[in-house]
Amino acid sequence: MRNFILFIRRFFNLILFLGLEIACIMMIERTDTLQGNDIVSSANTIAGIVYKKQSDVMYYFGLRKMNDSLLNENAMLRKMLNRVHTVDTLRDSLVRMATGPEDTATHIIEYANYVYMTARVINNSTNASDNYVTINRGSKDGVRKNMAVISGTGVVGRVEHVSAHFASILSALSTKLKVNVKLKDGTNGLVVWDEKSAGILTMIDVPQQVNVKKGDTVLTNNFSLFFPPDVMVGTVIKTEVEKKKGVQIVYLRSSTNFHNLQYVYVIDNKFALEKKQLEDSTAKK
Amino acid sequence: MNSTIKNILRFCIILLLQVLILNKITLRWWSEPSSFPIFIPFVYPLFILLLPFEAPVPLLLILGFILGITVDTFMNTAGMHACATILIAYLRTNVLSALLPRNLSEYSGQHPSIRTMGWMPFLVYSGFLILLHHIVFFSIELWNFSNIGFLMLKILASAVTSMLFIIVYLLLFTRQNAARS
Numbered sequence: 418m419r420n421f422i423l424f425i426r427r428f429f430n431l432i433l434f435l436g437l438e439i440a441c442i443m444m445i446e447r448t449d450t451l452q453g454n455d456i457v458s459s460a461n462t463i464a465g466i467v468y469k470k471q472s473d474v475m476y477y478f479g480l481r482k483m484n485d486s487l488l489n490e491n492a493m494l495r496k497m498l499n500r501v502h503t504v505d506t507l508r509d510s511l512v513r514m515a516t517g518p519e520d521t522a523t524h525i526i527e528y529a530n531y532v533y534m535t536a537r538v539i540n541n542s543t544n545a546s547d548n549y550v551t552i553n554r555g556s557k558d559g560v561r562k563n564m565a566v567i568s569g570t571g572v573v574g575r576v577e578h579v580s581a582h583f584a585s586i587l588s589a590l591s592t593k594l595k596v597n598v599k600l601k602d603g604t605n606g607l608v609v610w611d612e613k614s615a616g617i618l619t620m621i622d623v624p625q626q627v628n629v630k631k632g633d634t635v636l637t638n639n640f641s642l643f644f645p646p647d648v649m650v651g652t653v654i655k656t657e658v659e660k661k662k663g664v665q666i667v668y669l670r671s672s673t674n675f676h677n678l679q680y681v682y683v684i685d686n687k688f689a690l691e692k693k694q695l696e697d698s699t700a701k702k
Numbered sequence: 703m704n705s706t707i708k709n710i711l712r713f714c715i716i717l718l719l720q721v722l723i724l725n726k727i728t729l730r731w732w733s734e735p736s737s738f739p740i741f742i743p744f745v746y747p748l749f750i751l752l753l754p755f756e757a758p759v760p761l762l763l764i765l766g767f768i769l770g771i772t773v774d775t776f777m778n779t780a781g782m783h784a785c786a787t788i789l790i791a792y793l794r795t796n797v798l799s800a801l802l803p804r805n806l807s808e809y810s811g812q813h814p815s816i817r818t819m820g821w822m823p824f825l826v827y828s829g830f831l832i833l834l835h836h837i838v839f840f841s842i843e844l845w846n847f848s849n850i851g852f853l854m855l856k857i858l859a860s861a862v863t864s865m866l867f868i869i870v871y872l873l874l875f876t877r878q879n880a881a882r883s
Contacts, residue, residue: 430759430763433760434792437786437788442780445785467718467721467776
């Protein structure tokens, strides 16, 4: 017995060392099991508090980055939402807007030109030769003459008259309104209404060699002072060749259903005035 | 200042330095060969290295265990750091008595530092123990000896970087003779 105690005292350090090492190795072994050891992990309270404090501090340095990523995410979601919107409400076509460039930064800048206001349609006509839509927004809400109006699915028209609380919109179903559009391959043209049917628009003066297929989407182009680009106008239902002039006429089914308009967006183009002034000044010379 | 309080403070400082700052920076010496290991420098074994000369081995072992387990807690590597730290705590006394000319009990009230030991002995002492610590830690961490070159490279690179950080720490936190007078 005495020898044993002497042995212990003599090799106490070594025994303690080996004991602790074995404890460590057992701990390492146990990390592989499901139960693990919760005490020796950063899930425990003290380590958790320290890490929380640290992240509270680091949070501020990351705000700028987070802001950017949120913006990008927002833009992406907006893009996605566009698509979903279209699938839900527009039966005859799947894509309202061709998927934009992958670089979301430019996408944001493009969007920033335009301010969207929501408005409710309170009156609507489809049977006159110049149809008007009345909305519950007026000059007090910032609506001004010539602003573009779109619905969730496509082009609606252009603001014509503004009162304090209301505005009337010259709808696309009108002989006066011409919308600048482009075909899928980028050919530009004008869309007018031929007064025959409420859902059918015509695109005039399309060169004969342009190959237009049934079902192609027609979108607004960048030329317009008021409409943002890439808003859907309609889908091609048939084409007709005018032999005399050597052009073809493209008939479109309007993507907006003018019979049941309820909500529209009024779009304020921030650069419309500047663009118009520039174009007018060059036209005078 | 009392030596105990001083050591407790140093424990906290080194631990926070390790956990909050050094753990966040992943280093690699150069990025050209993509197989070059990435690593983080470990400065925390310095606490064991800087304990007073006459600290008894059992105390060193217990402190090493506590230090290692704390670092493990923060890094979710149950027991690995503790294992390596206990080893260097155990071997510390032997290394010191081999390097120092006089018996350890004659250096009462002092702790190992560049001032008390001189540059070369201290660098050999800390370098040896740090290398040992890294060898044990990375061997346990990888636990894969099929690619021994990678392991060696990782140990070597990490140990050299850790030593650089330790020297910087010592230069920053030791009171210079000039400041004292």
